[in-house]
Amino acid sequence: MKNYTTISKAALAICIGLIILSVVNGITGFINSAISFSGTAICILGFSIAIFAITILERERAKRKHG
Numbered sequence: 001m002k003n004y005t006t007i008s009k010a011a012l013a014i015c016i017g018l019i020i021l022s023v024v025n026g027i028t029g030f031i032n033s034a035i036s037f038s039g040t041a042i043c044i045l046g047f048s049i050a051i052f053a054i055t056i057l058e059r060e061r062a063k064r065k066h067g
Helices: 004-028 037-066
Strands: none
Touching: 004 037
């Protein structure tokens, strides 16, 4: 797991990008007009939870490395 930090940063960037796409799709319906507002909210919530989990895992890894 030498590149774990790089992978976690990439995952964070992907999740943030997907949140932005979800918001844009929720407002404009540009990507998929069949997705309702509740579906958009679920996507945003899911990606936010993923960001939170990645952040916690990265902090725990840093504590173990330095502690």
